[in-house]
Amino acid sequence: MTDDMTRYSAGEIEAKWQEVWNKAKVFQSEGASDKPKYYVLEMFPYPSGRIHMGHVRNYTLGDVIARHKMATGHNVLHPMGWDAFGLAAENAAMDKGIHPGEWTYQNIKDMKSQMKPLGFSLDWSREIATCHPEYYRHQQAMFIDMLEAGLIYRKNAVVNWDPVDMTVLANEQVIDGKGWRSGAEVEKRELTQWFFKISDFSEDLLEALDGLDDWPAKVRLMQENWIGKSRGIEIPFHRTDGGEPIVCYSTRPDTMRGASFLAISPEHPVSRALAEDNADLAAFIAETRKMDTTEAAMEKAEKKGIDTGITVKHPVEADKELPVWVGNFVLMDYGTGAVFGCPAHDQRDLDFARKYGLEARNAFYLPGDEVEVGNEALVPAKSEPVVFIDHFAGIKDVTSQEAIDATIDWFEEKGLGTGQVKYRLRDWGLSRQRYWGCPIPVVHCETCGVVPEKKENLPIRLPDNVSFDQPGNPLDRHDAWRQCECPKCGESGVRETDTMDTFVDSSWYFVRFTAPRAETPTDAAEAAYWMNVDQYIGGVEHAILHLLYSRFFARAMQITGHLPQSAVEPFDALFTQGMVTHAIYENAERKAEGGRPIYHYPEEVEEKGGDVIVKETRERVKVIPSAKMSKSKNNVVDPVNIIEQFGADTARWFVLSDSPPERDVEWTAAGAEAAHKHLTRVHRIVSDIASSDETASQEADELLLKEMHKTIHDVSGGVESFGFNAAIAKLYAFSNTLSRSKAGSAAKRQSAAALVQLMAPMTPHLSEELWAMLGHDGLVTTAPWPVADEAMLVDDQITMPIQINGKRRAEISVPKDMDKAEVEKIALSEDAVIRALDGATPKKVIVVPGRIVNVVI
């Protein structure tokens, strides 16, 4: 029955019901309410101009939660906004000559119009954009408060410097050590920059992870490792030339016997001092500065060093002297910028020692395995017992951890070192030498120094009349904007031209959503009511930086009075969705200017005889499978086509159905059509039921209703635990049951209504249509969520598999409460069991009630 009256026409249905929702303002959150509040938030998007499948997945997940919470009687806040500052806008400005602001606002408009048809239950009345002065003026106010509270300071830090373009480069803009536009070798350069004192909160940020029960364990673990608490010791090594001792930090002082050299950072004061009259050393240091600033690049680079010529005394063995080397692998930012090398028990030190002919001597060996050091360092787990050789504190058979503790105690007792707890977490550098960001509201005055702006002068607006015809920060060359009055003495000063890292913008937007038009950064009452975010949803790629910065910012906002005490952890529950991936198509025959690879869009290539080629040029293409969808790699699938072809409900159903949401999913076009077929089928099944009128046997009715209650139970459970794909599988199964059921129309209508309601968070438009078709008055969106009847969930008779030695050989059907002995008896009388036993008695019979029987022979 597929005539015109009952055909599923997504386009018409979706437009109609969106209009109904909008008119009724069903998605605008209430103020004070008797209902419990629920704040569900998806990570807000960067306005690139096109939504992609990752967005659709993210917002659909959030929307299902929001709609389900609405149906279960919550006052729901579900806002949306734009993370609107960033690098891409400046690139567009340079490439296309458009102002970053114009480009960004156009993109917001475009993306919004692409999102609207998806029918998300968003409260658009709260929309914010971080690039809007009405947003960033509050950020500037908080900056001033945090500066005055001592949470922000200035220090020198290195950046990637492009010597040809004369500009600072982001790590992403450095490709194989070269500037992405100029192709010039990138250098490190030191600048004075602004920092948040996040490291002051290391311990708190670490400890509070324990309370985040509804965060994924992996994210807590990643943050724990990122903060990187370690207990170690600072040991001064005395120079034989009488100079200032060099202080090393070590977490493995138990390996001291094996120490054979000291390695100090190229940026260490001693290195710098020695370089002044050591040309080789100066050249070595200069060489290490020609590397990008990423940790990965530094760690992967070949470990190199140079002997400084100075030596230090071993702190324990009086007659032993150690050479001091400068090593490119020693970070000035961590510990003291100096380490002692113990080749026997550290692989990196061993490689270094072998390369430069340094000694390798064991501090301990494994019990019963006393061997010389080969090419592999002996690094046992800290809990593993080892045997120490001539340990100065007299310990011998202990674990490494016990030895570390004993050694630290011994050093402290003798006054040879100081136990220290250190964290890997570094302060958050927020300065960016770029135009399209929130201006840092300070003035440099010759007499007063660095002075924060007066709050009444905020916002310090970005000037509009800037040009991008040359690289570098346009603010630097905008004299009219830079010239200003010193807020303190009134004489002339110059504005800070650094803008803020966009992570600052995204570290508090979730609080701004609670009072998006407030005259102060936050509204105490609204923040107290809505915070914390009950459920935060976003990509796992944000597991560390964004989430850690937000956790810090909540603390900083609390100290400066912008957040109530209760909101110290901003996100009660976190869900990290997997990415939507897609193959990348890289041109294998041609490169762009400057050696950059050329990437092709999926629709530009085709498969031909096992090879993939560019349709137009017939060039061969290298296929890089399942990579994060990224605008710069052109491997982005446009959901707009799918919505136009099949409708929003199909797109929503599809992104939820196939993969568990925490897992990455490789996008393929085939699935969307299947999703649409199914929705068409549901439309047909329910239409038929709505227009039929039959009675049937009570048995058939009961069977169907029992299945209905099971489905309500399972789907509700699935929706509450992000098991959407499994929930959808149950809905498929129930549609099949319903369409084949011989039940009467009353039972069928009841079941159809349940099906429609259970689908509503996922396919809200179709559900509204069918809900109305079944004769319901109100909206399914606001109808109370169905509740399963517990009594209907249990089966009296259950099937139990019979295993023989752990392999399934038969199954029996027994009443659910049958006692163990009885079950065992029935199991042993099964043919397959008798055959396998062949007259013998079983060694053991394990009966797990309600589950399984295992006969051990």
Next chain:
RNA sequence: GCCCGCGUGGUGGAAUGGUAGACACAGAGGACUUAAAAUCCUUAGGCUGAAAAGCCGUGCCGGUUCGAGUCCGGCCGCGGGUACCA
């Protein structure tokens, strides 16, 4: 390099330590149709076998357990993060 994940049929995937492959996609066969589309029904991990049935099987190697996709140890491969992409 380091930290964190992931790996199951042709494909997406399901499975509180308890019947591996639910539910789908693609496939094969059939019904309906003049035909096609749509729809409905059947089938389907691999190997052997006519069947009954048996053997193998969750990246690889090993362990714990009556029982392991699931827990533990060691590998391999892929992905994310690595502090200036967001």
